[in-house]
Each structure stands twice: as C-alpha cells, then as structure tokens.
Amino acid sequence: MVLDIGELRNSGLLELYVIGVLDQHEERQVEELVQSDPELKEELRAIERALEKYSRANSIKPPVQVKDQLMSEIANKENQKVIPISRSKNLFYWKVAAGIFLVAATVLLTQIVGLNKENESLKLALTQSETEIANLSKASQQQKEKFELLHDAESKLVALQSTEGFSQSEIYLYSNPGVKKNFLELKNLPPITADQSYQLWSLKPGVDPIPLDVFQGDAALIEVAFEEGTSTYAITIEPLGGRQTPTLENLIGTFGIG
Amino acid sequence: MNLSDTINLIRKKNQKGLSDLYDQYCGALNGIILRIVKNEKVAEEILQNTFLKIWDNIDSFDDSKGTFYTWMARIARNNALDVVRLKTFVAHEKSKEIDDVVYNNVSETKTSHIDVKMVLSGVEEKYSLVLEHVYLLGYNHRETAEILDLPLGTVKTRLRSALVQLRDQLKDEKSFFISGLLLVIWLMIWFWI
Numbered sequence: 533m534v535l536d537i538g539e540l541r542n543s544g545l546l547e548l549y550v551i552g553v554l555d556q557h558e559e560r561q562v563e564e565l566v567q568s569d570p571e572l573k574e575e576l577r578a579i580e581r582a583l584e585k586y587s588r589a590n591s592i593k594p595p596v597q598v599k600d601q602l603m604s605e606i607a608n609k610e611n612q613k614v615i616p617i618s619r620s621k622n623l624f625y626w627k628v629a630a631g632i633f634l635v636a637a638t639v640l641l642t643q644i645v646g647l648n649k650e651n652e653s654l655k656l657a658l659t660q661s662e663t664e665i666a667n668l669s670k671a672s673q674q675q676k677e678k679f680e681l682l683h684d685a686e687s688k689l690v691a692l693q694s695t696e697g698f699s700q701s702e703i704y705l706y707s708n709p710g711v712k713k714n715f716l717e718l719k720n721l722p723p724i725t726a727d728q729s730y731q732l733w734s735l736k737p738g739v740d741p742i743p744l745d746v747f748q749g750d751a752a753l754i755e756v757a758f759e760e761g762t763s764t765y766a767i768t769i770e771p772l773g774g775r776q777t778p779t780l781e782n783l784i785g786t787f788g789i790g
Numbered sequence: 791m792n793l794s795d796t797i798n799l800i801r802k803k804n805q806k807g808l809s810d811l812y813d814q815y816c817g818a819l820n821g822i823i824l825r826i827v828k829n830e831k832v833a834e835e836i837l838q839n840t841f842l843k844i845w846d847n848i849d850s851f852d853d854s855k856g857t858f859y860t861w862m863a864r865i866a867r868n869n870a871l872d873v874v875r876l877k878t879f880v881a882h883e884k885s886k887e888i889d890d891v892v893y894n895n896v897s898e899t900k901t902s903h904i905d906v907k908m909v910l911s912g913v914e915e916k917y918s919l920v921l922e923h924v925y926l927l928g929y930n931h932r933e934t935a936e937i938l939d940l941p942l943g944t945v946k947t948r949l950r951s952a953l954v955q956l957r958d959q960l961k962d963e964k965s966f967f968i969s970g971l972l973l974v975i976w977l978m979i980w981f982w983i
Contacts, residue, residue: 548931584818594816594837599809599813610805
C-alpha cells in the first residue's frame with residue numbers, strides 16, 4: 533500500500549508514528565517514506581519537537597530518592613564491570629606462577645630422569661666391576677694354585693723340544709703326576725692366523741695321538757689336561773677349534789716325559 | 791550543557807552524563823509514565839528502569855530515525871504499557887478464580903493526586919483531548935476512538951490538528967524569542983557605536 537505524501541501528512545499518521553502507536557509494518561512504511569523525502573523528514577522533526585514540548589509542559593517531578601537509587605545502581609553496574617578485570621589480573625599472576633612452576637617442574641623432572649639414568653648405568657658399571665673383581669680374584673686364586681703346584685716337589689719341568697722351523701718357540705711344561713695336573717708356560721709361541729689354533733696331544737706307545745687342549749695362546753700360563761701314561765706331549769698348529777688327528781707338518785715341538 | 795554533549799558523556803559511560811539527563815527529563819518522562827500506570831510507587835520503578843535502559847542501550851539510538859527525546863519517551867511509554875498489560879493479564883487470570891470484588895480492587899490502582907489536565911493553552915480542547923489520550927494516557931488511536939466515542943478517522947485528524955496548533959504555538963514562541971534576541975543585539979551595537 534503506497535501512501536501519497538500529502539495524504540500521509542494530513543492523516544495524522546506521522547503523529548502516531550512519533551508517539552509510537554503504529555505497528556511494525558506501518559512504522560517501516562513511514563520510515564521508508566520519510567527517508568526518501570527531506571520535507572517529510574522536516575515535518576517529522578517538527579512533530580517530535582512539539583510533542584516534546586507538550587510532555588515537558590506536563591511534567592510531574594518524581595521523588596528525590598529515585599535519582600539516588602538510580603545513580604547508585606549505575607555505580608554498582610560499572611563497578612562490577614571493573615572487578616572482573618582485577619580478577620583477571622589476579623588470574624594473570626596465577627597463570628604466570630603456574631607457568632613458572634611448570635617450567636621448574638619440567639626442569640626438575642628432566643634432572644631426575646637424567647640422574648636416574650646415570651644411577652642405572654653406574655649400578656651396571658658397579659656390577660660389571662664387581663664381576664671383574666670376582667673374575668680377577670678367581671683368576672689370581674687359580675694363579676696361586678698353579679704357582680704352588682708348580683713349585684711342588686713332585687712337579688716336573690720339561691722344556692719344549694722344537695721341531696725344525698719352530699726353533700724360536702719357547703714353551704715349558706710343568707707336569708705333576710701326584711695331583712695329575714699339567715701347566716704350560718707359553719713364553720714364546722709361533723704366530724698363527726685367525727683361523728688357526730694350537731693343540732696339545734698326548735702320545736703313548738702303540739696308540740694314536742690323543743687330542744687334548746686347544747688354545748689360542750692368549751695367556752702366558754695355562755692349565756692343560758693330564759693324560760695318564762703319556763710318554764710324550766706334542767703341540768701342533770691346527771685349524772681353528774682343533775682336530776682329531778694332528779697335522780704333523782705343523783708340529784711345533786714335543787715334551788718328553790719318559 | 792547541551793543535549794548532544796550529554797549523550798556523548800553517556801556513550802563514554804560517564805555517570806555525570808546520565809545525572810544531567812535525568813535532571814533535564816525525569817519530569818517529562820515521569821509525567822508520561824505516571825499517567826499510564828496511575829500508581830506512584832510503580833511509576834518510580836518504571837522511571838528508574840527507563841533511565842537504566844537508556845544507559846545500557848545508548849548505542850542503539852539512531853539519530854537519523856528521530857530525536858533523542860522521542861527515543862526516550864518511547865522507552866518510557868513502552869515500559870509503562872508493558873506493566874499495565876501485565877497487571878491486566880494477571881488480574882484477568884486471578885478473576886477466573888476469585889470474586890468480582892477482588893478483581894475490581896486489583897484493576898483499580900491507587901489514583902493519587904495526578905494532574906491529568908492539559909497545561910498547554912492555544913490548543914483547542916477537542917484536539918487536546920485526543921492528544922492527551924494518545925500521548926499522555928497511553929491509549930492507541932483505536933482505544934481513544936472507543937473511549938471518546940469518535941470515529942477512528944476523526945481521532946487521527948484531531949491528533950494532527952492538535953499537533954499543528956502546538957507547532958504554531960512553538961513557532962510563535964520561537965519567533966518571539968528570536969525577535970527578542972535581535973533586539974538585544976541591535977541595542978548592543980547601538981550602544982557600542
């Protein structure tokens with residue numbers, strides 16, 4: 533429904549619009565028309581001014597306490613808006629503290645973890661050391677025993693009779709028929725390759741050579757097998773791990789027991 | 791302090807702005823409210839709420855749509871009408887269970903010495919009556935037509951006439967003021983020369 537502007541002016545609709553009595557649809561209509569026509573806008577303003585004057589002329593002063601209540605309520609409202617900020621200030625400090633705490637905690641935890649690891653590896657090292665010590669003391673015990681045996685009256689010392697080509701070799705056999713123990717002192721061995729070993733043999737008359745200890749020659753003094761009735765002990769170079777029958781070409785030397 | 795300064799203060803949430811606005815307009819708005827609700831205690835509460843609403847919603851005032859006073863008056867008027875409608879509704883609900891006597895008491899609120907008379911001269915009474923009903927008492931044009939036993943069209947045109955006469959008054963006052971001002975300026979120039 534399009535209203536003629538002249539009609540609108542005379543209809544009293546503008547007055548009703550200003551008072552606020554029209555429904556939403558009517559209001560929008562009036563607004564559209566007013567926006568498009570500056571004269572109408574001026575008309576509207578004039579009506580507004582007149583109505584303001586009218587209502588001011590009909591003022592009724594309210595009691596004084598209304599203003600006091602109003603202003604104190606406004607003050608409260610605005611104060612409440614401030615408190616969250618200070619609360620958030622406190623929160624900010626708490627956040628900072630929490631942050632520092634977390635950082636410190638992380639650092640400490642890292643330290644603790646690190647220290648634990650160290651502790652573990654130290655424990656391990658300690659265990660290993662202890663094992664080593666045990667081994668060493670065992671070894672030294674063995675050495676002691678050997679030493680005693682070697683110096684036993686019953687012990688026989690036989691030097692290696694080296695074969696041709698192994699004249700540099702120097703090995704001593706300590707044999708004790710009483711306790712039935714043999715020791716070899718490996719003073720100078722001929723060199724061997726990584727895929728070879730030294731092997732001790734027991735030679736008895738009328739019997740094939742009996743394979744005894746296989747060794748690499750790492751230690752200076754080793755205990756070896758005591759074969760009852762051996763007339764001659766022999767050492768050869770064999771393939772790694774030894775053989776059942778000696779490689780006679782590799783005979784380093786012999787020990788005559790007699 | 792002019793109105794636009796006051797409005798700016800309120801926009802900046804300066805409480806003095808609202809205090810000044812209250813001083814200027816509390817009477818006018820209270821007049822509208824009190825004539826609608828007809829109860830002083832209720833009117834006080836509504837007046838307070840009106841200014842709180844103005845404070846909270848200052849940013850929604852659009853000066854291209856109308857004057858600041860119109861905006862305030864609408865808030866006051868709507869607040870008052872809401873209360874009246876609510877009370878009427880409650881009264882109706884209650885009356886379904888309770889006596890007519892009680893109903894009558896509830897709907898007839900205290901009418902303390904409220905001056906409902908038109909204070910503005912220069913407007914014919916038949917027009918001012920319509921204006922009073924629509925603007926001060928809170929009835930819409932249809933209700934006013936019913937109360938005054940007039941056709942709806944007549945209500946509207948009389949409303950128009952009332953405003954025209956009011957504005958003429960305003961014009962007269964304005965021109966009186968302006969001519970007075972001109973006289974003073976003329977006199978000043980005269981004495982200075």
